[in-house]
Amino acid sequence: MSRFPFDAVLFDCDGVLVDSEPLTSRVLAEMLTECGWPLTARQAGEVFLGKSVAAQADLIEARTGKPFTPAWLDEFRARRNIALERDLTAIPGAPAAVRAIHAATDGRIACASGADLLKVELQLRRIGLHEVFAGRMFSGQDLPQTKPHPDVYLAAAASLGVDPTSCAVIEDTVTGTTAGVAAGATVFGFSPGGPFHSSPEALRAAGAQVIFESMQLLPALLAGHSPHAFA
Numbered sequence: 001m002s003r004f005p006f007d008a009v010l011f012d013c014d015g016v017l018v019d020s021e022p023l024t025s026r027v028l029a030e031m032l033t034e035c036g037w038p039l040t041a042r043q044a045g046e047v048f049l050g051k052s053v054a055a056q057a058d059l060i061e062a063r064t065g066k067p068f069t070p071a072w073l074d075e076f077r078a079r080r081n082i083a084l085e086r087d088l089t090a091i092p093g094a095p096a097a098v099r100a101i102h103a104a105t106d107g108r109i110a111c112a113s114g115a116d117l118l119k120v121e122l123q124l125r126r127i128g129l130h131e132v133f134a135g136r137m138f139s140g141q142d143l144p145q146t147k148p149h150p151d152v153y154l155a156a157a158a159s160l161g162v163d164p165t166s167c168a169v170i171e172d173t174v175t176g177t178t179a180g181v182a183a184g185a186t187v188f189g190f191s192p193g194g195p196f197h198s199s200p201e202a203l204r205a206a207g208a209q210v211i212f213e214s215m216q217l218l219p220a221l222l223a224g225h226s227p228h229a230f231a
Contacts, residue, residue, distance in 0.1 A: 004222045007166040008108040009101050010156045015172040017094045018123045021196035023083045035064040045196045050173030052114050090127040093215035100219045102132050110136040110156035114147040148175045150183035172197045174206045181207035
């Protein structure tokens with residue numbers, strides 16, 4: 001029985017559990033610059049925040065004037081994975097918060113990401129959380145529609161046997177918050193500042209009911225809020 005007023009807690013991955021966006025944006029900026037669309041890592045982060053690269057194929061083709069090919073995407077993922085394996089770190093406080101929430105919910109947590117599943121698994125292994133989420137990692141890219149559509153959160157809730165409206169979703173981008181709200185969940189918007197997370201104002205406008213700045217605060221925040229308090 002959960003010690004929280006939520007039946008399950010569903011986490012985004014990038015920017016919530018792992019500080020991956022600066023690394024991914026750097027690789028993406030390098031490769032898009034090589035293709036004729038000059039971008040800095042910060043600019044790439046602003047354009048692609050919360051969005052999968054594959055889902056932005058039309059934009060990439062329009063700005064580079066070159067076809068978006070499977071080979072290019074494979075190269076991006078390979079170069080990205082090298083950077084993640086070498087330099088990835090956890091969001092401060094995230095591993096401890098996840099373990100506390102895992103214990104408080106009797107294991108009813110899941111990771112529901114818009115990224116490809118290989119990336120999700122690589123990152124969770126890197127920060128020591130793979131076993132905590134084992135069997136409960138989901139990618140929107142494996143479903144009919146990825147974020148901002150709710151498919152990945154609906155799939156995660158279904159796998160845990162819970163109603164999505166009784167779930168808390170932890171997100172840091174407008175795209176992901178939109179997906180969580182569309183699933184009917186209560187969205188907690190993580191906004192620690194900086195260019196690689198959406199602002200508190202943007203998250204709230206997208207439907208996040210709670211805004212917080214530190215992952216260390218999350219277990220207490222979850223314990224203190226009802227899924228129906230904001231209806």
